[in-house]
Amino acid sequence: MEEAVTILQHPSVKEALNALRKALSSRRVILLVGSCRVDYRGRAESKLELGDRVVLIKEDGSILVHRPYGYEPVNWQPPGCMFQAGLREDCLQIRAVRRAPRESVSITFNRVYLLAVLRLVDAGAFALHATEEDMQRAVLLEPSLIEEGLRAITYEKRVEPGFIDVYAVDSQGRLVVVEIKRGTAGREAALQLHRYVQHVRATANQEVRGILAAPRLAKGVQRLLTNLNLEFKRLDPKKCAEVLKRAASRRLTEFVDGG
Amino acid sequence: MEEAVTILQHPSVKEALNALRKALSSRRVILLVGSCRVDYRGRAESKLELGDRVVLIKEDGSILVHRPYGYEPVNWQPPGCMFQAGLREDCLQIRAVRRAPRESVSITFNRVYLLAVLRLVDAGAFALHATEEDMQRAVLLEPSLIEEGLRAITYEKRVEPGFIDVYAVDSQGRLVVVEIKRGTAGREAALQLHRYVQHVRATANQEVRGILAAPRLAKGVQRLLTNLNLEFKRLDPKKCAEVLKRAASRRLTEFVDGG
DNA sequence: TGCTAAATCTCGAAC
DNA sequence: GTTCGAGGTTTAGCA
Numbered sequence: 001m002e003e004a005v006t007i008l009q010h011p012s013v014k015e016a017l018n019a020l021r022k023a024l025s026s027r028r029v030i031l032l033v034g035s036c037r038v039d040y041r042g043r044a045e046s047k048l049e050l051g052d053r054v055v056l057i058k059e060d061g062s063i064l065v066h067r068p069y070g071y072e073p074v075n076w077q078p079p080g081c082m083f084q085a086g087l088r089e090d091c092l093q094i095r096a097v098r099r100a101p102r103e104s105v106s107i108t109f110n111r112v113y114l115l116a117v118l119r120l121v122d123a124g125a126f127a128l129h130a131t132e133e134d135m136q137r138a139v140l141l142e143p144s145l146i147e148e149g150l151r152a153i154t155y156e157k158r159v160e161p162g163f164i165d166v167y168a169v170d171s172q173g174r175l176v177v178v179e180i181k182r183g184t185a186g187r188e189a190a191l192q193l194h195r196y197v198q199h200v201r202a203t204a205n206q207e208v209r210g211i212l213a214a215p216r217l218a219k220g221v222q223r224l225l226t227n228l229n230l231e232f233k234r235l236d237p238k239k240c241a242e243v244l245k246r247a248a249s250r251r252l253t254e255f256v257d258g259g
Numbered sequence: 260m261e262e263a264v265t266i267l268q269h270p271s272v273k274e275a276l277n278a279l280r281k282a283l284s285s286r287r288v289i290l291l292v293g294s295c296r297v298d299y300r301g302r303a304e305s306k307l308e309l310g311d312r313v314v315l316i317k318e319d320g321s322i323l324v325h326r327p328y329g330y331e332p333v334n335w336q337p338p339g340c341m342f343q344a345g346l347r348e349d350c351l352q353i354r355a356v357r358r359a360p361r362e363s364v365s366i367t368f369n370r371v372y373l374l375a376v377l378r379l380v381d382a383g384a385f386a387l388h389a390t391e392e393d394m395q396r397a398v399l400l401e402p403s404l405i406e407e408g409l410r411a412i413t414y415e416k417r418v419e420p421g422f423i424d425v426y427a428v429d430s431q432g433r434l435v436v437v438e439i440k441r442g443t444a445g446r447e448a449a450l451q452l453h454r455y456v457q458h459v460r461a462t463a464n465q466e467v468r469g470i471l472a473a474p475r476l477a478k479g480v481q482r483l484l485t486n487l488n489l490e491f492k493r494l495d496p497k498k499c500a501e502v503l504k505r506a507a508s509r510r511l512t513e514f515v516d517g518g
Numbered sequence: 519t520g521c522t523a524a525a526t527c528t529c530g531a532a533c
Numbered sequence: 534g535t536t537c538g539a540g541g542t543t544t545a546g547c548a
Contacts, residue, residue: 004372005268005269005292005372007373009264009266010264029313029327031292031375033264033290033375033377033379037383040526043389043442043526044387044389044390044441044496044525044526045387045388045389045500045526046386046387047385048383048386049383049384051379051380051381052380053379053381054288054290054315058325058327058328058329059327059328060327060328060329062330064325064330066315066317066323068317068319068381069317069321069338070317070319070544071323071335071337071544072527072543074385075526076330076526077526078330078526078529079328079329079330100534101526103526105526113263113264113377114264114266114375114377116373116375118292118311118313118372120312120313120327121327122310122311122312122327123310124296124307124308124309124310125308126305126307126308126333127307128303128304128305129303129304129305130303130304130541131303131539131540132539133539161450162537162538163538182302182303182540183302184520184521186521186522187521187522218520218522219521220521237303241304299541301541302541330529331528331542334541335541337543359519360541387526389526390526391523391524391525422523441524441526443536445536445537446536446537447537477535478535479536
């Protein structure tokens with residue numbers, strides 16, 4: 001069985017090329033550190049002059065070029081690339097090509113400091129909580145998070161301008177459109193809600209309330225809401241997550257008790 | 260002078276911790292490969308179970324956790340983090356904390372396959388062409404890209420709904436609002452243009468044309484434009500980039516000839 | 519610092 | 534294959 005980690009330190013260009021070709025054909029994760037130039041052609045075009053970078057090639061054919069700073073890669077290619085590796089004027093050149101859209105990144109190393117070929121096994125589950133979807137599910141489960149007496153009718157209702165997060169009826173029988181934002185709700189969110197409410201009003205021909213539910217509003221948005229005859233309701237993502245967790249454990253209890 | 264690349268292969272947790280602490284305090288770029296769990300708390304919450312990952316820590320205090328597949332990091336922290344490294348039940352634990360917003364990522368390695376500490380020098384210039392801003396500048400330089408006889412008045416004009424990309428007058432003296440998109444223009448772009456045009460009409464009290472300029476339209480958007488009494492003009496990002504390049508070399512020629 | 523709009527956005531789902 | 538909306542979006546540009 002092959003080693004999980006194979007490392008070449010300061011390899012010659014030829015040594016690096018040999019190891020790289022083998023690693024690419026066996027679909028390994030590859031780490032390359034060295035001095036390189038990068039050119040991109042496709043949806044846009046870019047040129048990056050000589051400097052030290054970290055290049056990460058993954059099993060699914062994605063590639064990232066990282067500078068020593070910044071969250072985002074300076075150049076990249078999404079999963080599904082074809083790779084070519086070769087020599088070019090004493091340099092190691094790697095080309096990552098994809099079609100649809102047709103684009104390519106080519107990286108030219110004049111020096112390689114480190115080449116690591118990795119056999120990684122990762123089947124770990126990933127779970128993200130307190131997303132906007134979680135908040136929506138929480139409101140459907142407990143509409144009182146928005147206001148007492150509210151009853152949910154549908155969610156993700158398709159209307160012309162987009163999707164209504166939660167569509168409900170209040171204690172007095174009026175239609176309510178609820179737009180949920182996980183972060184600070186800005187002007188765009190208010191306008192989005194406005195479009196939905198306008199559409200429902202035109203269709204339903206009765207009184208329709210619009211409620212923007214978010215942890216907080218951006219400056220000036222309260223005034224915009226007032227002008228548009230819409231309402232704001234503070235809604236905490238964490239509290240929504242707790243509602244979901246409670247509901248899940250309740251379901252579990254009922255399941256155990258009932259079974 | 261210290262080595263540009265320092266490597267520990269399959270270090271013990273204690274060895275890794277020592278090297279990591281030193282690397283963090285000297286603000287090096289750090290590559291860590293190993294088996295780990297990851298927890299995130301902040302704007303949302305996430306949990307990633309055990310698996311092999313590549314962790315990249317940068318000079319500016321950003322950190323990325325990459326699985327063996329996918330363009331995006333599964334967990335991360337933007338530049339400006341504080342790092343803590345320690346032992347936790349025979350595991351190497353790294354915590355990256357930032358405030359505003361308050362959030363943290365903690366990574367717990369039960370095994371480290373590779374630790375590389377890198378001294379990278381990257382001063383290479385990066386240039387990106389054919390962005391939406393390039394297209395806007397090209398249209399300002401040559402309004403005939405949109406239509407003959409068009410004259411630009413202002414750009415990035417502030418109006419209530421946002422910023423008008425290019426504000427112009429056509430050959431017959433009518434006001435023209437131009438909205439530019441670099442990619443496929445969808446429904447949202449048409450509605451955005453509509454809002455701008457409505458606003459200008461209300462303000463200027465005269466005939467106002469709205470032109471959506473983009474390489475192509477999403478399906479159904481042409482019909483929407485027609486309903487809203489707006490126009491579409493095909494505009495190629497690459498052609499815009501060429502216009503700019505031509506203009507730049509012309510300026511250079513004039514400069515050389517004149518000087 | 520807060521807010522707005524763009525991105526080689528990416529990613530996923532729905533049509 | 535497109536299109537559309539969300540993202541722990543990030544990033545750049547301004548008020």
